[in-house]
Amino acid sequence: MSKTVLITGATSGFGAAAARRFAAAGWKVIATGRRAERLQPLVDEFGAERVHAAVFDIRDPAAMEAALAALPAAFGGIDLLVNNAGLAQGTAAAQHASLEDWRTMIDTNVTALVTLTHHLLPRLIERRGAIINISSTAAIYPYPGGNAYGGTKAFVSQFSLGLRADLHGTGVRVTAIEPGMAETEFTLVRTHGNQAASDQLYKGANPMTAQDIAEQIFWVATLPPHLNVNRLELMPVSQSFAGFQVARE
Ligand code: NDP
Ligand code: 8X3
Known part of the structure; x- marks a missing residue:
């Protein structure tokens, strides 16, 4: 019987690539996001029995609950939650x-993620499922x-490790994937x-791609059930570390 994955933020980037990767491998995919017009092609490509589009703003708890309540029965038993929806806004100094x-x-990145996780934990425990949280370097x-x-x-990342500790003995796996620069x-x-x-x-930087990250998500999800990747940190070869900064008088 095919497994079911719920992927948040499947309208773009990592989430869209992961939705395609899982659907192509025969998983049932619940693809979420606000832009319905980006989800419909996935349904058209793989069929409504393989992909279910759930359109809602992840920051709206009532909309989230309604979308979960409206899942078709065939998509109700969720084996894997990929908490991917997220964003950065701005690059200005704090001040x-x-x-x-x-x-x-x-x-988006914190409150919505914990809300959805809290909703789905009972189902994930029942099915000895898995959670993959998209963190960052x-x-x-x-x-x-x-x-x-x-x-x-x-x-x-820390919530993922805490979930690991609390879910000890349930068989539920939890992973934080921490990518660096990806276009x-x-x-x-x-x-x-x-x-x-x-x-x-991104120019000349040869950044990672959405497909690169989707492959890692799929790899983690399909490891033998006795293995748990706690954290997985990835960067393009072109990216590395710089030193501390010193403000001189
Ligand atoms: P994209 O902007 O391409 O995709 C972000 C996804 O999140 C979209 O599908 C978007 O859907 C969804 N999303 C954002 N806000 C909401 C919301 N309020 N309600 C529902 N869905 C929402 O970025 P990435 O694919 O790069 O990002 C995916 C994750 O990866 C994020 O958590 C990001 O922080 C993380 N990340 C990205 C890296 C990078 O370099 N690209 C590196 C490390 C981590 P829609 O707008 O349709 O609602
Ligand atoms: C995205 C990676 O370096 O832009 O999470 O913060 S970075």
């Missing part, structure tokens, strides 16, 4: 950053302008729609 941007990141390595975004991703709509969103800035960031 110049927009509080609204900070709140949007926290509402920003969870581990701070950088100027990363402030609240890095904070949300540090939460995601998706991430920078377009972060810059509030500046395509030139996005192109400039």
Whole structure:
């Protein structure tokens, strides 16, 4: 019998590539996001028995509950939750950053993620399922302008480890995937729609692709059930670390 995965943020980037990867491998996929027109082609390509589109704003708890309640029976038994929907907003230093941007990141990357996880934990435990949380290298390595975004991703990584501890003995696996630079709509969103800035960031950098990350998600999900990857950190070869900064008098 085929397994079912719920992937948040399946309208773009990692989530869209992962939805395709799982559907192509025969999984049933619940694909979520706000942009219905981006989900419909997935349903058209793989069929309504393979892909179910659930359109809602993940920050809206009532809409989330309604979407879960409206799942067709064939998609009700969820084996894998991929908490992928998320965003960065802004690159300004904390003292110049927009509080609204900070709140949007926290509402999306943290509050929505824990809300959906809380809703689905009973089903995941019942099926000895798995959770894959998309964190970031920003969870581990701070950088100027990363402030609240890095904070949300540090939460995601630590929450993942905490879930591991609490789910001990249930058979439920939990992984935090921590990617570095990957070209998706991430920078377009972060810059509030500046395509030139996005192109400039990725130009010549040979960044990771959405497909690269989808392959890692699929790999983690299909490991033998006695194996748990706790954290998986990935970067393009072109990206590495820089030193501490020193402010001189
Ligand atoms: P994209 O911008 O391409 O995709 C983001 C996805 O999140 C979209 O499908 C979007 O759907 C969804 N989303 C955002 N806000 C909401 C919301 N309020 N309600 C529902 N869905 C929402 O970016 P990526 O694929 O790169 O990002 C995916 C994840 O990976 C994010 O958590 C990001 O932080 C993380 N990440 C990205 C890296 C990168 O370099 N690209 C590196 C490390 C981590 P829609 O707008 O249609 O609602
Ligand atoms: C995205 C990676 O380095 O832009 O999470 O913060 S980075």
